[in-house]
Amino acid sequence: MVGKIGKRALPMAAAAAVAAMAMAGCGSTAAVSPSGSAGAGGSGGAKTPLVVYSAQGYDAAVTKAFTAATGIPVNLVDDSTGPLLTKVQAEKNNPQWGLLWVDGDTAFASLDKAGMLASYTPTATLTAAGKALAPSDHSYIPVSTTVMAAVIYNSAKTSTVPSTYDDLATAPYQGKVGMNDPSQSGPTYPFIAGMMNQLGGQSGGMKAGEAYFSKLKSNGLHVYPTNGDTLHALETGQVDYGIIQSSAAAGEVLKAKKSANFDPKVVYLPKATLLPGVIGIDKKAPADVQTEAKQFVDYVLSAAGQKVMQTADQQGDSLYWPVVPGVTASSALPAMPDYQRIDPAFWGPLEGQINTWFDSTIK
Amino acid sequence: MAALSTIAQPKLSIRSRAPSWRGAWWVLFWIAVFGLLVLPIFLFLLVAFSPALFDQGTAWFSLDAFKQVMTPTFLPAVVHSLLVGIGAAIGATVLGGAIAWAVQRTNVPLRGLWGGSMFALLLAPSYLIALGWERLLEPNGVMDVLGVPDAGLRGLIYGPVGVTMVLAVKGLPFAYLAISGALGGLGDEFAAAVRVHGGGRWDAGRITVALLAPAIWSSFAIVFAESISDFGVAATLANDASFPIATYTLYNAVQAFPVDFPVAAAVGWVLLAMAGIAIFAQHRALRGRTYRVLSGRSRNPRRHSMPGRTRAGVGVALGVMVLTTLGVPVFGALSASVINGLGSITGSHAFTFDNYTRVINSPELHEPLLFSVLMGAATATASVTLGLVAARLLTGTGGKISRRMLDLLLLTAVALPGIVFAAGYIFTYNLPLTNALGIHLYGTPALLLLGYIATALPSTTRLLVGTVGQVQQSLPHAARVHGAGPITAWTGTALPLLARPLISAWLLTFGGTLLELPVSELLYPPGQPPVAVGITKALANYDFGGGTAMEVLAILVALTVMGLTWGLWALFAPAGWRRLGAAA
Numbered sequence: 001m002v003g004k005i006g007k008r009a010l011p012m013a014a015a016a017a018v019a020a021m022a023m024a025g026c027g028s029t030a031a032v033s034p035s036g037s038a039g040a041g042g043s044g045g046a047k048t049p050l051v052v053y054s055a056q057g058y059d060a061a062v063t064k065a066f067t068a069a070t071g072i073p074v075n076l077v078d079d080s081t082g083p084l085l086t087k088v089q090a091e092k093n094n095p096q097w098g099l100l101w102v103d104g105d106t107a108f109a110s111l112d113k114a115g116m117l118a119s120y121t122p123t124a125t126l127t128a129a130g131k132a133l134a135p136s137d138h139s140y141i142p143v144s145t146t147v148m149a150a151v152i153y154n155s156a157k158t159s160t161v162p163s164t165y166d167d168l169a170t171a172p173y174q175g176k177v178g179m180n181d182p183s184q185s186g187p188t189y190p191f192i193a194g195m196m197n198q199l200g201g202q203s204g205g206m207k208a209g210e211a212y213f214s215k216l217k218s219n220g221l222h223v224y225p226t227n228g229d230t231l232h233a234l235e236t237g238q239v240d241y242g243i244i245q246s247s248a249a250a251g252e253v254l255k256a257k258k259s260a261n262f263d264p265k266v267v268y269l270p271k272a273t274l275l276p277g278v279i280g281i282d283k284k285a286p287a288d289v290q291t292e293a294k295q296f297v298d299y300v301l302s303a304a305g306q307k308v309m310q311t312a313d314q315q316g317d318s319l320y321w322p323v324v325p326g327v328t329a330s331s332a333l334p335a336m337p338d339y340q341r342i343d344p345a346f347w348g349p350l351e352g353q354i355n356t357w358f359d360s361t362i363k
Numbered sequence: 364m365a366a367l368s369t370i371a372q373p374k375l376s377i378r379s380r381a382p383s384w385r386g387a388w389w390v391l392f393w394i395a396v397f398g399l400l401v402l403p404i405f406l407f408l409l410v411a412f413s414p415a416l417f418d419q420g421t422a423w424f425s426l427d428a429f430k431q432v433m434t435p436t437f438l439p440a441v442v443h444s445l446l447v448g449i450g451a452a453i454g455a456t457v458l459g460g461a462i463a464w465a466v467q468r469t470n471v472p473l474r475g476l477w478g479g480s481m482f483a484l485l486l487a488p489s490y491l492i493a494l495g496w497e498r499l500l501e502p503n504g505v506m507d508v509l510g511v512p513d514a515g516l517r518g519l520i521y522g523p524v525g526v527t528m529v530l531a532v533k534g535l536p537f538a539y540l541a542i543s544g545a546l547g548g549l550g551d552e553f554a555a556a557v558r559v560h561g562g563g564r565w566d567a568g569r570i571t572v573a574l575l576a577p578a579i580w581s582s583f584a585i586v587f588a589e590s591i592s593d594f595g596v597a598a599t600l601a602n603d604a605s606f607p608i609a610t611y612t613l614y615n616a617v618q619a620f621p622v623d624f625p626v627a628a629a630v631g632w633v634l635l636a637m638a639g640i641a642i643f644a645q646h647r648a649l650r651g652r653t654y655r656v657l658s659g660r661s662r663n664p665r666r667h668s669m670p671g672r673t674r675a676g677v678g679v680a681l682g683v684m685v686l687t688t689l690g691v692p693v694f695g696a697l698s699a700s701v702i703n704g705l706g707s708i709t710g711s712h713a714f715t716f717d718n719y720t721r722v723i724n725s726p727e728l729h730e731p732l733l734f735s736v737l738m739g740a741a742t743a744t745a746s747v748t749l750g751l752v753a754a755r756l757l758t759g760t761g762g763k764i765s766r767r768m769l770d771l772l773l774l775t776a777v778a779l780p781g782i783v784f785a786a787g788y789i790f791t792y793n794l795p796l797t798n799a800l801g802i803h804l805y806g807t808p809a810l811l812l813l814g815y816i817a818t819a820l821p822s823t824t825r826l827l828v829g830t831v832g833q834v835q836q837s838l839p840h841a842a843r844v845h846g847a848g849p850i851t852a853w854t855g856t857a858l859p860l861l862a863r864p865l866i867s868a869w870l871l872t873f874g875g876t877l878l879e880l881p882v883s884e885l886l887y888p889p890g891q892p893p894v895a896v897g898i899t900k901a902l903a904n905y906d907f908g909g910g911t912a913m914e915v916l917a918i919l920v921a922l923t924v925m926g927l928t929w930g931l932w933a934l935f936a937p938a939g940w941r942r943l944g945a946a947a
Contacts, residue, residue, distance in 0.1 A: 076889060079884055079900065080899060082618045090789040096805065110621050236502075238502050238503055351619060352619050
């Protein structure tokens with residue numbers, strides 16, 4: 001009995017809070033609708049906004065330029081690859097994205113297998129590397145490429161430069177090599193799969209690659225979470241060689257202040273595995289959104305689109321090799337190194353298994 | 364007789380219309396709790412058994428996810444999580460309690476600083492604390508550069524001890540606030556009664572600790588649940604130290620592609636079971652007792668006056684504590700954002716504000732920061748209001764089943780890592796059915812706000828439980844008898860007693876929401892990123908200086924809001940309100 005009267009005021013306040021939340025909901029929905037989907041089919045002639053999920057450093061500039069060029073409004077969800085793929089997967093029974101733009105084609109191969117992608121053949125022709133990366137069913141579109149891996153080394157501390165991956169497992173490199181953890185670094189799995197592909201092929205399975213990484217481990221390999229951490233280990237002298245993504249390596253060479261102790265340089269070992277920037281179009285998106293997404297792909301592959309991509313993040317993601325003829329890569333990059341393309345449909349499904357093996361055996 | 368009738372009349376008239384009103388308000392409260400917590404958690408956990416339900420597999424009923432989780436590597440990880448959680452909870456509660464005691468009940472110098480540092484600590488994400496330690500102790504790190512031998516300490520920190528310590532430090536503000544709130548409401552009269560009846564100082568202390576039991580258990584339960592669900596340490600220090608904990612398995616399940624939500628949900632069940640153990644322990648300990656000590660007769664506790672040397676000693680101890688808990692993450696952020704190449708072999712270690720000017724001049728920062736501030740304020744206001752009602756329900760004497768249910772629900776929500784919680788929100792509010800009903804919440808700021816409230820509500824409630832449990836209901840009851848309406852009765856009697864803890868909880872929720880990451884990442888509306896997303900993006904793009912500079916600026920904003928709020932409190936709160944809960 002005691003307390004019953006006093007209790008009354010509190011739920012009233014809570015109800016007021018709930019009402020306020022509901023109002024906040026209404027208000028915010030209204031605030032979003034002019035550029036959000038609510039405004040889609042309403043007034044005549046208004047274009048449906050294209051929802052772009054992207055992890056590229058230059059995406060804000062590209063989407064802005066695309067809207068300026070075509071008049072198509074874009075709602076950008078800019079985040080890291082991991083959370084974007086989690087979002088796409090969680091939305092699976094009611095997708096909200098129109099276009100997904102992240103690095104790496106293995107995830108797209110999985111999305112394709114799940115029937116989530118609309119196929120499209122862009123109007124632009126592609127370079128040899130671009131053609132190698134494009135899937136035969138055109139379910140996704142490579143629009144740029146980096147490679148995995150670049151070996152970045154501190155030339156102020158060492159003059160020994162590897163020329164093959166096997167060199168890294170020999171005495172001069174003992175305890176001096178660092179790489180990323182594939183469980184935390186998206187670009188690292190393609191490198192490991194690439195090594196397995198190069199050493200054992202699809203028929204040889206994973207054995208030869210596993211033996212190689214075991215040799216690296218015996219030689220004192222260090223494993224850090226991501227590109228940034230491996231670079232930090234290089235800067236602090238914990239390692240002299242870092243196996244990282246080409247754009248991160250080239251960016252570090254541009255950014256780092258050179259000194260008597262630190263002078264980073266990059267070498268590419270045969271073969272580097274292609275790690276493309278890829279666009280996929282949501283198959284469940286309305287027809288008009290799919291058309292807009294296709295226009296977006298064509299814009300990105302156009303000279304104008306490539307120019308924005310190459311200038312918007314000059315020390316980061318802009319450091320890629322173009323896959324359309326006539327566009328040259330940033331001067332901070334060398335010519336495209338000797339490369340291989342791994343089959344994402346074969347290696348993609350093995351990602352969980354290989355990462356678990358790496359975490360439990362190599363790390 | 365005439366006087367009696369004037370008192371009795373309003374009471375009767377209110378009683379006659381009370382049942383329908385009260386019922387309606389509680390229904391609304393439970394609808395909010397159902398929508399915020401029950402549905403998203405339930406639907407997410409259901410995926411472990413029925414992947415096909417949300418298109419996450421083909422089976423409508425399967426135990427495969429549990430089979431995948433129960434591998435030989437997972438079981439040790441669960442045991443590790445359990446041990447680390449208990450260690451962190453005990454450590455944080457003991458240390459937090461000691462700090463609360465020193466600040467509230469002694470004349471230790473710089474009391475405001477120690478209390479304020481707890482708020483500041485709350486704003487430091489766990490990965491930043493871990494990062495600070497790594498920066499100090501890594502090979503060729505700052506200690507090595509300074510020539511301090513650190514191999515022994517490195518071995519200790521890069522392992523179970525370090526993981527437990529970082530989680531305890533992260534839990535410290537929760538423990539401090541839960542216990543200091545209750546300590547503020549506990550007058551001297553109980554200890555004095557013990558002394559009057561011949562009890563010694565030890566007996567008086569024992570009684571005080573016993574009376575603080577709800578707050579102590581609250582602190583233990585919340586730090587335990589926060590620790591077992593933490594991602595920041597799981598992905599950094601624990602991972603670098605090759606010390607697997609349960610959340611890392613979950614991390615792998617949701618970070619890999621294709622994302623394995625059924626396995627993540629199965630891990631969620633395990634975390635849920637662990638939280639259940641904490642709840643069970645709490646109930647066993649508090650069963651059948653009442654802790655209502657805050658009444659109209661409560662007296663302000665007397666501050667224990669320590670002799671000069673002890674006072675200085677305690678002050679130094681607190682200083683060392685703040686330096687190691689707060690100083691290390693601050694160093695972690697500063698080393699990356701202000702000082703070029705600190706702790707590295709690269710060049711001159713020059714002091715620079717380049718990263719800050721770059722960030723301040725970048726238009727990408729202003730809007731996310733402002734957006735996050737607004738969302739933080741709205742979240743804090745709603746969470747504190749709902750949390751107050753929830754705390755009242757939890758500490759009340761009626762509705763045993765609803766009380767138990769709410770308690771379990773709130774701790775479950777803490778024990779589930781934010782990222783799976785956010786995924787549960789997508790499952791629930793992005794159903795084709797919901798959209799067909801005309802509810803389009805996903806992708807709007809409204810759903811992000813609801814997600815934030817759901818994330819904050821459990822900890823906000825736990826923080827308030829300690830103090831709310833102390834308020835004797837005879838106070839508003841007496842006000843009603845004297846003719847006050849329900850709102851006036853509450854604002855005139857309970858609010859003055861609760862104002863300080865309510866403001867603390869508001870600020871805490873505000874600060875926590877400002878840098879909240881997992882829910883922000885999955886639920887933010889297109890084109891309106893919260894500041895945490897921007898920070899993570901910068902860090903992921905190897906812009907360590909820019910990312911940490913953004914982080915430091917966001918923390919400064921939070922600290923400014925806190926300073927302003929307490930300043931306004933000092934200037935404008937009624938003198939009586941300010942006196943309550945503050946030792947004389």
